[in-house]
Amino acid sequence: MNLSMSDKQYDTLIIGAGAAGLMAGIQAAGRGKQVLILEKMERPGRKLLITGKGRCNVTNCCTVEDFMLNVLSNKRFLYSSLNALNPYEVMGFFEDCGVALKVERGERVFPISDRSADIVDALVNKAQQSGCRITRACVKELILDTNSEGKLSVCGVITEDGQTIHASSVIVATGGKSYPATGSTGDGYRLARQAGHKVTPLRPSLIPLVCKEKICRDMMGLSLKNVVLKVVDTRSGKEVFSELGEMLFTHFGVSGPLVLSASCHMQPDKNGSLEHYKLYIDWKPALSHQQLDARILRDFEQFINKDFINSLGLLLPKKSIQIIASLSGIPFDTKINQITKAQRTALVDIIKAMPLTPTAFRPIEEAIVTAGGVDVSQINPKTMESKLASGLYFAGEVLDVDGYTGGFNLQIAFSTGFAAGTYC
Numbered sequence: 487m488n489l490s491m492s493d494k495q496y497d498t499l500i501i502g503a504g505a506a507g508l509m510a511g512i513q514a515a516g517r518g519k520q521v522l523i524l525e526k527m528e529r530p531g532r533k534l535l536i537t538g539k540g541r542c543n544v545t546n547c548c549t550v551e552d553f554m555l556n557v558l559s560n561k562r563f564l565y566s567s568l569n570a571l572n573p574y575e576v577m578g579f580f581e582d583c584g585v586a587l588k589v590e591r592g593e594r595v596f597p598i599s600d601r602s603a604d605i606v607d608a609l610v611n612k613a614q615q616s617g618c619r620i621t622r623a624c625v626k627e628l629i630l631d632t633n634s635e636g637k638l639s640v641c642g643v644i645t646e647d648g649q650t651i652h653a654s655s656v657i658v659a660t661g662g663k664s665y666p667a668t669g670s671t672g673d674g675y676r677l678a679r680q681a682g683h684k685v686t687p688l689r690p691s692l693i694p695l696v697c698k699e700k701i702c703r704d705m706m707g708l709s710l711k712n713v714v715l716k717v718v719d720t721r722s723g724k725e726v727f728s729e730l731g732e733m734l735f736t737h738f739g740v741s742g743p744l745v746l747s748a749s750c751h752m753q754p755d756k757n758g759s760l761e762h763y764k765l766y767i768d769w770k771p772a773l774s775h776q777q778l779d780a781r782i783l784r785d786f787e788q789f790i791n792k793d794f795i796n797s798l799g800l801l802l803p804k805k806s807i808q809i810i811a812s813l814s815g816i817p818f819d820t821k822i823n824q825i826t827k828a829q830r831t832a833l834v835d836i837i838k839a840m841p842l843t844p845t846a847f848r849p850i851e852e853a854i855v856t857a858g859g860v861d862v863s864q865i866n867p868k869t870m871e872s873k874l875a876s877g878l879y880f881a882g883e884v885l886d887v888d889g890y891t892g893g894f895n896l897q898i899a900f901s902t903g904f905a906a907g908t909y910c
Contacts, residue, residue: 496522498910499643499653500618501625501677503530505896506882506903507659508609513907514657515616522651523613524643526624526673531606533661537854537896538594542602544580545573545900546893547593553897556890558691558750559857564887564898566868571904573897583608592731594892623649625673628656628680630875638681638875655877655910657870659903662856662883663688674884675859681875684861686886690853692746692895695760697739698843701809705735708805714768715744716839717751721762727751730771740765740842746854746891749847758846765842769802769810778834786822794820802837810836855895859886869909870902879906 498514500507503525515521523530537543546553550568554561577587577595585608586598597604613620629642629650642652660674675685710733717727733742754760770778782801789797795818798807811818814833816825850856860880864873872878882899889895 496520496651496653498522498655498657498907499524499651500657500659501643501674502659502661502882503527503610503613503620504533504659504661504882505531505609505899506661506906507657508613509900509903510657510659510879510881510907510910511613511618511620512609512616513904514910515613515618517908519910521616521618522653523618523620524623524625524645524651525620526622528622530610530620534606534609534896535602537602538596540602541596541600542605543891543893543896544587544595544597544605545576545897547577547589547595548573553889553894556892556894557898558888558890560862560887563862563865563867563885564901567870567901567905568897570908571901573893576897576900580605580608583612592892623647625677628677628878630681640681640875640878655879657879657881657903657906657910658860658884659881659899659906660884662853662859663850674880678860678880678884681872681878683864683872683874686858686861688850688856688858690847690850691750691857691888692854692891693749693850693852694736694741694848695739695745695749695752695765695844696846696848697765698761698845701813702735702739702842703737704809705805706737708735708803709742710734710767710769710803712771713744714771715748716766716768717748718764718766719762720764726763733767738848739844743891750857750888750890752844752847754847760844760846763844765844766839767842768839769806769837775834775838778837779830782830782833786825790822792822794818794822794825797822810840813840854891855888856883857886857888859884862886868905870906871909877910879910881906 497519498521500511500523503523511521511523550572585604587595588598589595624646625643626646627644628640631639631641640656644650658674658677663672714730718725727748731744733744752763785800794816795811813836816829870879870881881902
């Protein structure tokens with residue numbers, strides 16, 4: 487790191503060169519501010535590079551009203567920032583930067599190239615063109631001052647290697663605690679507490695589920711499309727989630743978009759267990775029980791002289807056939823013409839509601855988003871400035887705001903970063 491950077495007075499220091507930090511820098515520099523962005527990783531935007539399986543789900547093409555339906559916590563806090571920079575404006579921003587976009591199922595927005603690096607490059611190039619300086623440094627602590635009236639203010643930072651960098655405002659955009667290899671190791675929470683901020687309990691959000699049943703491992707790698715996943719709280723019998731979409735079987739349980747969204751509605755018990763929930767997969771949601779039974783009968787007619795286990799190839803993915811056949815209770819070697827109506831009903835029931843028992847979330851480090859964070863009651867929702875320390879701002883995942891999968895969390899980062907950069 488260049489030692490001369492501590493000799494220069496900056497208007498704004500931004501801690502973190504992710505989605506929120508880069509957008510904040512672009513906006514602040516565009517207002518004529520002298521901006522220094524401090525990033526502890528070798529390359530900016532590391533987490534952006536892996537979002538959307540490396541394709542980067544930039545935002546969701548929807549109105550602010552529809553967007554709010556997909557915010558899970560503290561949605562009222564986001565009204566001002568989302569109206570200042572809405573999803574359509576984020577799309578326009580990237581297209582103006584030369585990144586062509588496309589809208590896929592669920593109104594998810596991706597670069598046409600399917601390359602997250604194009605999004606990162608656009609942000610970094612725009613930040614540098616706007617006059618931001620980006621340098622590698624890890625911040626150890628904030629420099630805080632108290633005036634004669636006892637009001638706290640921030641006036642710079644001290645880095646891990648002992649440098650003091652002064653500025654009239656500091657924006658904390660360090661991300662959460664998920665994917666620590668990308669730099670999101672919870673530094674922002676430590677800095678927030680230093681300024682007296684409350685940090686609400688951290689928990690994983692949008693995270694895969696560990697399941698008890700061995701059948702998940704047996705079907706590892708099988709990806710399902712157009713299935714319905716339902717989650718029931720067995721303590722109350724209440725259905726807490728039900729949605730059509732895609733999911734994936736893994737060596738530990740289940741993952742994929744449906745599972746990530748479902749995880750947001752599940753709370754572990756005091757021991758960290760999720761066994762009070764039950765998952766049900768409807769493999770054929772387009773068919774009623776009666777329609778599915780009729781379909782099975784038609785298939786059976788084609789395999790009338792076959793064993794039961796050899797009759798399901800037209801109905802189910804190959805990797806799932808033995809599992810579902812076993813769960814139905816019908817012996818594999820039963821001849822098709824010997825299967826009873828009751829046995830057929832059991833088969834229909836298992837296809838329409840295959841049960842799984844979740845036991846736990848995967849580790850928080852594997853979560854796409856960290857739920858919880860800096861208490862937003864202590865943040866001005868229009869400016870993102872701390873109510874406890876003047877000149878201190880927060881943006882992005884470090885705040886206690888999060889949404890469903892589908893581009894909503896990146897949009898939150900862009901909008902809160904834009905707000906911080908506008909008012910810093």
